[in-house]
Amino acid sequence: MIESQSINVDCPARSPEEAIREAGNALCRAGACSPQYVQAMVDSYHELGPYFVIAPGLALPHARPEQGAIKAQISAVRLREPLAFGHAENDPVQVVLGLSATSSDAHIHLIQHIVTVLSDEK
Numbered sequence: 001m002i003e004s005q006s007i008n009v010d011c012p013a014r015s016p017e018e019a020i021r022e023a024g025n026a027l028c029r030a031g032a033c034s035p036q037y038v039q040a041m042v043d044s045y046h047e048l049g050p051y052f053v054i055a056p057g058l059a060l061p062h063a064r065p066e067q068g069a070i071k072a073q074i075s076a077v078r079l080r081e082p083l084a085f086g087h088a089e090n091d092p093v094q095v096v097l098g099l100s101a102t103s104s105d106a107h108i109h110l111i112q113h114i115v116t117v118l119s120d121e122k
C-alpha cells in the first residue's frame with residue numbers, strides 16, 4: 001500500500017498546494033495515478049476546502065477515481081514545517097497522506113487500512 005518511492009520524510013513545501021502536489025507526485029512515481037489526478041487533488045482543495053484534514057496534523061488529499069487513478073496506493077509526506085490548510089480544528093498539518101483509489105470500495109479499504117495503522121501506533 002505504501003512503496004518506498006511514495007515516501008518523503010522532509011518535504012520543504014511552503015503552501016498546502018505544494019504539499020498536496022508532493023503527495024500526488026509521490027503517487028505518480030509509484031505508478032498509482034496520472035498527472036491529471038494530482039491536479040484534480042489540488043483543484044478539490046480549492047473547490048471544497050480542507051475537508052480532507054481529518055485529524056490534528058493529518059491531511060488525506062485525494063481525487064475521484066475517474067480523474068486519473070491507476071491503482072490503489074497511499075503516499076506519505078512529512079512536512080519540514082507544519083502548514084495551515086485552513087481547517088479550524090486540525091491545523092497545522094505535519095503529515096500528508098496522498099490517496100489514489102480506483103473505486104469507492106478501494107477508497108474505503110485504504111481509509112480502513114490507515115485507521116488501523118494509526119490505531120496500532122497508539
